[in-house]
Structure formats: C-alpha cells, structure tokens
Amino acid sequence: MDEFLKWYFSDRPVVASSLGADGYDHTLGDFTASAWTARERAEERWLERLSATEAASVDDAIDRDLVLSQLRGSIALASWPEWRRDPVVYLSAIFVSMYTPFQRRLKPEPELVASAVSRLAEVPGVLAACRANLDPELAAPLLVTRGLGQARTGRNFLTRTIPSMIEDPGLRAKVAEAAEPAARAFDELVAFLEGFQCGGTWRMGERLYSTLLRERELLGYGAAELHEKGKAAWAELDGRMREVARRINGSGDWRAAMESLMDDHPPTLADMRSEYEAETQRARAFVRERDLVTFAEGEECQVLPSAEYTRPILSVAHYLAPPPLTSSRTGIFFVPYTPDDFTPEQVRQRLRTNSRAQMPSIAVHEAYPGHHWHLSYMAGSTSTPRKVFRTPYFTEGWALYVEKLLHEQGYFDTPATELAHLDCRIFRAARMVVDTALHCEDMSVEEAETFMATKASLSPGTAQGEVNRYCAWPTQAPSYLTGAIEIDRIRESFQGSLKEFHDRIAGSGGLPLGLAEQAALG
Template sequence: MLCVPGDFSDLAAELVAETLAASPLLASAVGRTEHDGLLPDVSESAVAGRARRDDEWLERLDALPDTELTLDDAVDRDLARMALRGRRAMRDWASWRRDADTYAGAALQGVFVLLLHRLHPEPELARLVGSRLRAAPELLEQGIANLDPELASPELLRRSLGMVAAGAAYARSVAGDLAPEHRSEVAEAGELAAAAFERFGAHVSALAERASGTWAIGEARYDALLCDAEGLGYGAREMRERGQRAYDELDAEMRELARGMRGVPDWRAAIEAVNADAPDSPEEMLALYREATGSARSFAAEHDLVTLPAGERCEVVPSAPFNRGMLAVAHYIAPPPFQGGGVGHFFVPYPPEGASPEQVRQRLLTNSREALWSVAVHEAYPGHHWHFATLAAGGLVRRPLRAVLGSAYFVEGWGLYAEDVMREQGFFTTPGRLLAQRDARIWRAARIVVDTSLHLGEMSIEQATEHMSTKASLSPETARAEVLRYCAMPTQASSYLTGALEIARLRRRWEAEGRGSLREFHDRAAATGRLPVPLVERLLFPEDETLELAG
C-alpha cells in the first residue's frame, strides 16, 4: 500500500528546510533566498547539534520501507540516506577543525553568490551583502577558535593563505559592484570583513608553522564515501586499479594518435607541441573560450544530442580573484534551480593577482588553443551548463531534495562523458584537439591513482605532483595546485572518470534495450538530477525495481 503522496513530500520539505537553514550558502546557491543575509554557524555546539539531527534523520528515513513509497519517493529517500551516511562517515575526521577554507571560503562565497545571481532588487541586495560582510568576522573568529594544529595539515593551511589575502582585497572592493547610492554602507562592512580576514590570515600563517596534522583521510573513510555515499560496489584500492587500467588503455591509444601526428609514439612530446600554441594573454584565453563555447552549443543542438532549454544562457567570465590561486582550472556555477532558470557561469582560470610572468605563462600553457575546446564542452555544452540549465528549467523544485543533495560522481562524470560524446560525433576537428581531449581524459585517470594514493597515505604531495606533471600534460605549477585540491577534497578527483564510465554503461544498456534515441537518453538521464549513479539507473530502468519487489 502506497503512503499518501503528501506524506513523503512533507517529510522531504522538512529535511530541505532544515538543510538550508544549516547551510545558508547552499540556500543562496539553489535560489532559496530566506537565508541570504546569513553565514553558517560553525561553533562547536552547532556542529554537534547538526550531527545529532543527522542521526535522527537517518533513523526516520531508514524506517520508511520501499513498499510504502512510490519509485520517485524511494529514490529521494535513498538520496537523503546516502548523503547522511556520507556525512556520518566523515564526522570523526572533523574537517571544521582542520580546514581554513571552511571559514574563509564560506565568508567569500556567501557574498559572491549574492552578486553573481542578483535575485534581489538593488537596495535589498546591498543590505544582504552588507549583512554577510558584517557576519564574516564572527565566522572567521570561529575558525580561529576551532582550527587545531595537531589535526590540520600545514600544506593545506598554507594553501588557504592566498584565498584569505585575496578575500581581504575582495571585501574592500566589493562595494564597487553595487550602484553608487548603496556603496558607502557596504564599503564600511567590507572594511570590517577585510580586517577580520587579515587577523584570520595571520593566525592561519602562524598555525601552519606548528601544525602537524595530515590530509590523508585513510582507507576506511574513503571506502565509506564510495560505498555508503555513492552506492559503488568497491573501495579505494579497487578504484585505484580501475584508474590504472584506464590510464594504460588511454596511454596506448594516445601513442597511436601521436604516431599519426608526428611519426613517433611519444604523446607527451606531441601534447607539449600542441600546448605550446597557447593564448598570448588571459584576455585572449577568455575570448577563445567564448568562441569554443558557442561552437559547442551549436554543434550539440545541430547534431540532436540534447534538447536546449528555452532561455538558457551560459556566461563565460574570468574566475573570481579570490579563487585564482586555489583553482588552476576552469569551473562552473549553475543557475539556481528554485528560480526556474537563469544564467550559468563558466569561469575561465585567470592567473592570480600578482602572478609572475612565468606563472602567467604556465597558466596559459595549460589552457592552450587546442586544449580549451574539450574544456568548453565539459563545462558548458553539453556538459555542466546544459545539465544544470536542464534541471533549472525542468521543474526540479517538485523534487526539492534533488535540488539540494547530489553526487559529484554523476555531475563530474557527466562533464567528462559529454567530452566523449562530442568526440565520437566529430566535434574535435583537428588532430591537436583530438589528442588534447584524450589528454584531458588520461589526466582524470591519473587523478584516480593520485587521489586514492594520497588518502591511503601511500603518496606524498611531491610524489603526486611529479606523477600528475609526467603522466599527464599539466605544468608543475598547475599539477601542484591540483594535488593540493585532491588533498583537501577526498574522492572528488576520482569522480570524473569513474562517473563517466558508469554513465557510459547506462547508455550502452539504454541502446541495447532499444529505449530511444541518444538525445532521449541524454535528456532523461540529465533530468533525474545529480543523483548517485545507482539511483539514476533505477529511474531510467524502473522495471528493475518492479522485478526486485516482486521477487
């Protein structure tokens, strides 16, 4: 007997409301504006209270049997359970005692997302920006109280210093993003926030000198994230083996591509030659990314690969100044799904303020004229932007848990899968672009080896940097920035290729069973949300659920 439809939707709405109240930045990102003047509470008592509520929610959700839920409700229940189990697996790691980004990143992104989406009239927007700037000192003071030198990694603390310094500058300049009549009050709040960033930076710098903690979460936690939070049937060591097998297969393929281009199988030399043709400046890099993004959009539509949502738009813009030292590669921020549409933003990886000429050159080499075409596909069409624009336009608010919770394995897997689809359909029209796309994929395979090895405690940062700069085409500067990101975000780096392979498996099944066209597969799969892959499969092939229940 099915429960009354409103019963589960009421439960889901309660969980969503509680989740967004605890995470005001997430609320702003998804377009729920009721918490737009707030920053998160990361006091010890608040962290403990959220952990208790997580346990209570798990108990409530575990008590709901499949037989009393519709398929969609059962999937949403399991999405919530997987997210809660993932948080529980990392609870004893206490990242709030280790990670300065918990504080600096939240204070910065909280202001940035308000100005990015601009969901309020200008006077109200100015008030909310000022409110978050005035809340920043308390959040940063919580960081000073919470960060523990015996737990925190000195390398990751130092990684945060660039963001903290850029944060002070951003806080002082942010009033300029508002109309003149609203600037004075915001500028005053920005000065208070900037001073707090400077105090926090001095504390983090001193803390890094005596910190003795590690970044490696260990095998048990890594396995729990894969199995409990993602529903994958394997742990870190098997994932590393899969990554190495994929690397070896791609290495053989790229040798043949290089042989066809240069007469010898040295694909690294071939990639170096391809990447040597780099933009002359960050401004030219931006213009080239815009050109490639427009071409990818047209190609995906003309080849009937996806349905473009009405009114979708992707703006290709320079990365935020406070992110440039920490994010050496392109990234994307989605339109807020609770607003029913909007603009997505594809951020081009500008070099940090004050970068040396050599650092600027290295950043440009990593975004060569040929390589940036696959990045545009991944970040925009039919990758992340198309996926999230589809969700924003498709009434995802009817399943609000899917707008709030999700899996990097599907999201990042989709971006990499999109690259392969565009390759097989003929989008990459030069040998250099074809080789660069495979290089982007082999880089993701190398990531799996490095990410798992780092968190198993079997590879140092220096070894990982060497691996990434020799097994892929990353410059040493970019490789180190990437490796530090892997240290700070366990399992995220492994999500790209792992997710892409899982999505490709679903497509093969779709086609083998004659379910519909390639466009229909893409539209259906993307419209499920950003669920862990096993939950996507349940929605694409619902008869599996029926057979299981009947059995």
C-alpha cells in the first residue's frame, strides 16, 4: 500500500498537496495525453497486483478493498475520458493548487510563495495540454461553456485574488510578476474555448453509470433501481411536507409555504455569511450538549465567502476539509456568494435559496455534525488509505443523515425549519431522479431544470446551476440521499449507543457503503 500511495501522490501532486502530503507543492503535474494514457496502464497494473494481495487483518482488507474500488472506478472511466471532454479538469487543478495553500496557511508565507511561483510557471503548459487534448467529437458544448465561464475568472484570480492573500509586499509583487505569463495563457484559453466547435455528449449512459454504482460505490444496484428509489423517496417526503405545510399556511401546499418562507432571508451576501456563522455555532453547541459524537481535539470550522473561481460553477454552500495528512483540524464552510456580474435580482434569488428557515439544515450539513465534524474527526484515523480516498456516497450521505438525526433530536423546532429540513431532503430525492434520467437519456436539460424548480424549492436560476452541475458530474448528485438511507439501514443493526455508532462508522473514513457496513458492524 505504501508503494501504491507513493505512485499515486507522484502522479497527482495537486491531490497529494491538498491532502497535506509533503514534497508535492512545487508542481501541477503532467497533463499531456501521454501522461493520461500512462496513468491508465499503471492503474490496471495496480489493480492486478493489489487484487492478488492477501490482507493480514479485517482493517487491512477494508483498506485494500477501498483502493480496489477506486481503481475499478477509474479504470471504468477510461472509456469516458474527462481529459478529452471537459476543460474544468485542467482549470480545477490550477485554481485549487493556487488558492488552497494560501487559504489554509499551514506553512510560512515565503514557502507558500515559492511553491506558487513554481506552479505558476507550469500553468501555460497545463493550459496548452488542455487545448491539445480536448477532442471536438467528445467534448460537449455544455461542458465547454461551463469551463469557459471558469476560465474567464483566471486572469483576475491569478493577478489580483492570489496576490491579495499575501501579506508581505515584496512577496506579493513576486507572485504578481510570475502570474502575468500564466494570466496570458488563460487569455489564450478563453479565446480558444470561445471559438471551439464540438459535438460530443455529456450523457454518460446507463451501462457506465451502473458500473460505477456497483464497482466503485459498492452498491448492490444500478441506475434504474436508483432512479426508482429516488421517485419513491420523493413521494414519501411529499406526503410528509404536505402535513407540515398545513401548520404554516393551512393549505398543504408545501411549495407555496416554502416560497413564503424564502422571502425571509438575509438582506445582503455579507449578512448571509454572518448569519451562517451564528447558526454554525448554535449547531455545534447543540451537538455537544446532546453528546451525539466525539469531537476532534482542536477542530475549528471557519465560515467564509466562497472563492471567486468557484462562483460561476457552484451555486450552493460547500466545504473544504482539513488536510488529513497534517495535524490541522481547521475546515472551511464556504457560503455561496454570487459572481460579480450577477444582477441584483440574481443576487436576491441566491439569498432566497439561503433563507433563514433553510440555514439550520445547511449549517448542520456543512458543519456540525456534518462535513466538518466528520472530516476533522476522521483525520485522526491511523489508516492512510482512508485519509486519502473517500466517496461522496458516504461523505454526502453522512451529512444528509445527520440532518435527519438532528430533526429526531429536536433541532428543527418550528414548522418553518422542519419544512425547510424536509425540503432539503426532497431536493436530494429530486437529484436522484434527475441525475439518473439525464445520463440515461430519459430527460432533457430543460425538463431537468423544470423538474428541479417545481419538485424542490429552487429558483429557476439555481435550478439551472444545479442541472449544469449534474451534467458535468455524473453519479455525484444521487449520493446524498442514497448514502443517508444506507447509513440509517446500517444503524438499525448496530448494537450500541448513537454516539458509539457515529464515532465508529464516521471515524472509519468515507468508505463505499458496503465497506462502511463492514467497518461499523464488524
């Protein structure tokens, strides 16, 4: 396993440094076509080698099977090469590698600057590889347009945002100077993408989608079954929400009730951040008072505006975990700010989808005892593979599971917050329906946007951003409710207290759900 991880980190230095591994901060890695194909061959060799390895213990077997599931998923995706389809593959590596170190500040500023300057020198080469590798027959216009929106933020991000995060004037000037050639490379990429003609599809297809569910996520079913589970969950939640809505507006029309609740929102983006910070602290105090989990020593959750480069492609709150290969236990709950070019009405709609009724559920999900508690706690694991590899079917499933947990514990103590909690859940059921339908060719983008805007309480603009994300990230959107349902099922078989169950299953990592069940139940 040590040999495998050494290869994995060397092949993916941005991932390695994001996890906190030493020695990888100076480079972005090789994005040429030959590197991608060499990676695919190496993964097949590692799969064969690790499959033949006997495990000395149950824990070792789980570690091995975790890595095997990741390899099988990656090898399956070789038939759907993102690096030929989507410019965001290249852009995300640059943005993450430049932004995250200055956000976390785990090293002295001169070291951070030296690494940034080294990586900036590689940006033109990475973006040249993007232009060379994108295949007009495979790349989809939707994905290219999405990438173009992010690429347009590149110059400002490198020449203004990153330098503004550096305190020393001399070091700031050094980064600004190094950023200019990289910014010109972004300008060239923008011009290239604006003229890039392509005709590929973003639809993954049922066969590969189901393969990923079974072999990477270790679920016992495929896309068709997942779709039906989503429809059944939506119908059950719809009935519950009608009952709660009657206590709000007397009609049982939960969409109308949510529309009225969404009008009570923070007046500005800055106020939204401030109110989320207060709600995060309230959730933390509640979880500690109820003794639902064991807290990691020294954990801290910062609540900050979302990074500028994520705003064109992410319309919802999200979270940056502590780097698990370091001693840091500080995570960041990013509040979903809008791009600078949004109109006042678009900003208002964003604020409406972060209303005061919805904030408790979102803070629980992102912070306590959701993502932040989980990922700060599991960073103390003694298993390196479990720190490195995790699946959204557990991590997102956990965050939605604890929303239901806190509802059971009485955290959502008004009809408004209870309805908003259920709305967050029915939204995830709608995702299960839409994501499977989109990628199995049963629904158009327009139909999906309408579905999300009418079957969940999303504004048309937010629904559009959500569907855009589903098209670009197949199988991720259903992970929330799928994982929550599976974790609930595992809890029913656990002999012990709630706290013991939570510490055991979440402390075991972010495992595929079949392995999480083994870790929790032995």
